[in-house]
Amino acid sequence: MIPYYNPEKSEKKWRKVWEANKLYKTNLEDQKRPKYYNLVMFPYPSGDKLHIGHWYSYAPADSWGRYMRMKGFNVFQPIGFDSFGLPAENYAIKTGIHPAKTTKTNIAYMEKQLKAMGAGWDWDAEVVTNEPDYYKWTQWVFLQLYKNGLVYRKLSPVNWCPGCKTVLANEQAQDGLCERCDSEVTKKDLTQWFINIRSYAQKLLDYEGLDWPEKTRLMQENWIGRSEGSEIDFDIVGHDKKITVYTTRIDTLYGATYMVLAPEHELVEKITTIKNKKAVEDYMKKTRKATDIERSAEGREKTGVFTGAYVTNPLNGAQIPIWIADYVLVHYGTGAVMAVPAHDERDYAFAKKYKLPIKEVISPINYETKSNISKAAFCEDGKLINSGEFGGTDSAQARIDITRFLEKKGLAKLKVNYRLRDWLISRQRYWGAPIPIVYCPECGEVAVPEKDLPVKLPTDIEFQPKGDGKSPLNTSSSFVNTKCPKCKGPATRETDTMDTFVCSSWYFLRYPCSQLAKKPFEEKTLSHWLPVDMYIGGPEHACMHLLYARFIHKAMHDLGFVKAGEPFKRLVHQGMITKNGAKMSKSKGNVVSPDEFVKKYGSDVFRMYLMFMGPFTQGGDWNDKGITGIKRFVDKFWRVMTTEVEGERASSAIIHKTIKKVTEDIEAMHFNTAISSLMEMINAISDKVVSIDDKRMAVKLIAPLAPHLAEEIWAHLGGKKSVFEDSWPTYDPKQIVEDEITIAVQVNGKLRGTILVPNNSSKEKILAEVKSMENIQKHIAGGQIVKEIYVPGKIVNLVVKM
RNA sequence: GCCCGGGUGGUGGAAUGGUAGACACGCAGGACUUAAAAUCCUGUCUCAGCAAUGGGGUGAGGGUUCGAGUCCCUCCUCGGGCACCA
Secondary structure, three states, X not given: OOOOOOHHHHHHHHHHHHHHHOOOOOOOOOOOOOEEEEEEOOOOOOOOOOOXXXXXXXXXXXXXXXXXXXXXXXXXXXXXXXXXXXXXXXXXXXXXXXXXXXXXXXXXXXXHHHHHHXXXXXXXXXXXXXXXHHHXXXXXXXXXXXXXXXXXXXXXXXXXXXXXOEEEOHHHOHHHEOOOOOOEOEEEXXXXXXXXXXXXXXXXXXXXXXXXXXXXXXXXXXXXXXXXXXXXXXXXXXXXXXXXXXXXXXXXXXXXXXEEEOOOOOOHHHHOOHXXXXXXXXXXXXXXXXXXXXXXXOOOOOOEEEEEEEEEOOOOOOEEEEEEEOOOOOOOXXXXXEEOHHHOHHHHHHHHHHOOOOOOOEEOXXXXXXXXXXXXXXXXXXXXXXXXXXXXXXXXXXXXXXXXXXXXXXXXXXXXXXXXXXXXXXXXXXXXXEOOEEEEOOOEEEEOOHHHOOOOOOOOOOOOOOOOOOOHHHHOHHHHEEEOOOOOOEEEEOOOEEOHHHHOOOHHHHHHHOOOOOOOXXXXXXXXXXXXXXXXXXXXXXXXXXXXXXXXXXXXXHOOOOOOOOOEOEEEEOOOEEEXXXXXXXXXXXXOOOHHHHHHHOHHHXXXXXXXXXXXXXXXXXXXXXXXXXXXXXXXXXXXHHOOOOOOEOOHHHHHHHHHHHHHHHHOOOHHHHHHHHHHHHHHHOOOEOOHHHHHHXXXXXXXXXXXXXXXXXXXXXXXXXXXXXXXXXOOHHHHOOOEEEEEEEEOOEEEEEEEEEOOOOHHHHHHHHHOOHHHHHHHOOOEEEEEXXXXXXXXXXXXXX
16 A cells, blocks of 8 residues: 655655756757747736736646647747836835845745746746846847837827826826825826837737637727728818818718817817917816816716817818817827717717707618607718718718718828827836937937947936936936947936836747847747747736737737747636635735645645636636545545555546547646546546556546646656656547447426437337337327437437327 | 626536536535544435425526527626727
8 A cells, every 4th residue: 555645745856856857948949849839928026926826827827738748749838027017116115125136036936936836847948027138138129119110209198196206107007096196197298208009000900820819809909999981171261271080970071060179189279269269278278187087087078169260061161160179089080070969979969068050961771760869869870861962872882972072172081090009118117128229419319239238227226206207217327327329429318118018028039049148039949939839828918918919029020030920829818816706916915825725735736726616717716615625636546546456447448538538628728627527537447446558548647737646656657757758648439439328318308217228229229219118108198209309329309299 | 888708506617409517615414433534435406205206497588499508689787898089
């Protein structure tokens, strides 16, 4: 009798063996086996350390990698740290401890945790984004974009917290409130760096060849927000200028009774009449002061003022007034809209309030959806009325006709618009990659030459915000004052740092090339290893990281650095783990640490429990109630595999059936049902004699899910090398054919019994036997069988008419 | 408001249109033990019944089908995303 399985001892032992044998170091040059790039979103080294959520996604990701490895792939499974960012800096502001120090401590602790997991990570490929040999290349990526016109600098309103007297990143201004002090965030104008992601809007809508969740794709598509419409020029009465509007409903042009400009629109000042000047200026001031919360408050009453100016409707020559109102957004379309109150809810509300005319030009085709313009706008397509020569036309056709008509006069054109806005990457923050730009009084804005990278983060910094909205980097004179790379004269550095999403939007390109000192990556290596074959991470990154990474990758592709057109071939989101229904977070104090469970039960039990909780993509609420079930299962598995019993032989059929089921389940990432079928298997063979070959296959099946346990048993069963150097078992189809099968018997769709028949029985034979069953006779008595349904191997249904 | 997902025993959950509740937790009873732990066995959707068996049952209501947790329509509800984008 073998002593009980001791996870503490075994797990330590096998991790040592793996490390000593470099089992998880990937030979990136190997061309014999097909490559498989298995990636998880790298963690942020937070003070919370690794929590259950990390385990919930990393453990199955590791199981997946191990499975692919046993299937014969050359698996590359790297890990690293996304280590720049706000929490470390906020912590420094509070405590004075340098972010480099906290980051280092957190990484050291988390590396220990990650290693205790026993996952097959190739630690030699590790990247840490705050290290100079990484951010050097982040700066390099920036320069490539800069050189190719994908980066620009522009005056822009940014989030400003009056409480902390500092600029905030969008992510810090959640719901319009400062994450640190809960003040309402306002706007402040600053010159900012932008990446022109908009120029890739159309390319980013192409998902061909990607195996991504539908949901994520839809979210991105929504975010990019492509819309097809027309741009129309309206002449301003008494000026030689015109105003261009964007509309998707050019068919309603006859119904345009006024025009609205965003208060920030550049023409507002020029067209406003003297009489209206004061009101307009007051309104603009008020708008600027309004916080995001106020401006976007639900059901907020629309406000605006008349400019005193008019435009001419190009279609019917009508003169219509120009208003300004903050319900029109300056950054979308042209910042100006033609208002058609009869057929747009917002315009309708505005027109009602300011007593502007409402002119009906679309009539419903369907009588049931009869419109009543005195009560509400009718916003659907219909037939044109009151529209001159276009009357009677359907909306869709009218859109084409009217655009063509005006196009001939040079007054309109078809236009595609996107909601996606350019990516603001400036951060007035310390703990990030410095933007490699120098300002020279002679030469102006100059890019730091690649050979001078990295632009190192200084350490002599004052973290406390001064309230001037400037980056803490300004407090380091040795950093700020430099020489111009061009004229060698005195110059100053850009003191903003980059959004950490820039760092994380290319890290997957660095992993396979992390050893390169003189280049960020090598085309040859990337051509082989990209795209990432499997990318696992949270769905909250759908419109941020996953969009940015696709964009940077595509840009790098267009610049000739990567062959693959997309970075992530297959994407899977793990579900979220909550605690009592709430998201785990330090501020709520409900973060559950995996450490105590790993210590008590071992990594294998803990990870299997997480996988057994439910479907991987579903997530769930954390509780440890059922973990003893997995512990019992592991002990039982160990006992059955390592103990010899006497008596009945176990049939190989159960092993083969389990191979089929587990393979299918893992393929579908249904780890929970893979585990339950292994439980069924072990329950079925627990008191029987099992052949050594069957045992070996069983161990291989559990290996991706419980790697340490599998190694221990594998060695016990005579395995000389690691079980992960062996191949995934295949089932013998002949073995899983049953001699006898159970068939359900229904009468009128109601179950009335089951019947055990030889597998090859004919329909006739089965039906005859069914009809002789006592309980069936009872239920068909007095009626007439009008239909007999037999689904082979499954069910018989007799339809009886009484 | 719009776009996605969900809603199944006491609990986590399972079910290519074909025996609803696999597997596991918990609970109850039993075996082993001086006792406990561990382990093993039995039961466990609900109602009636000793049982055989029968009635009901997958958020609510309709529909399609020989047959619906699964497909369709309407609604309720929970979660996520977007939200004045003209």
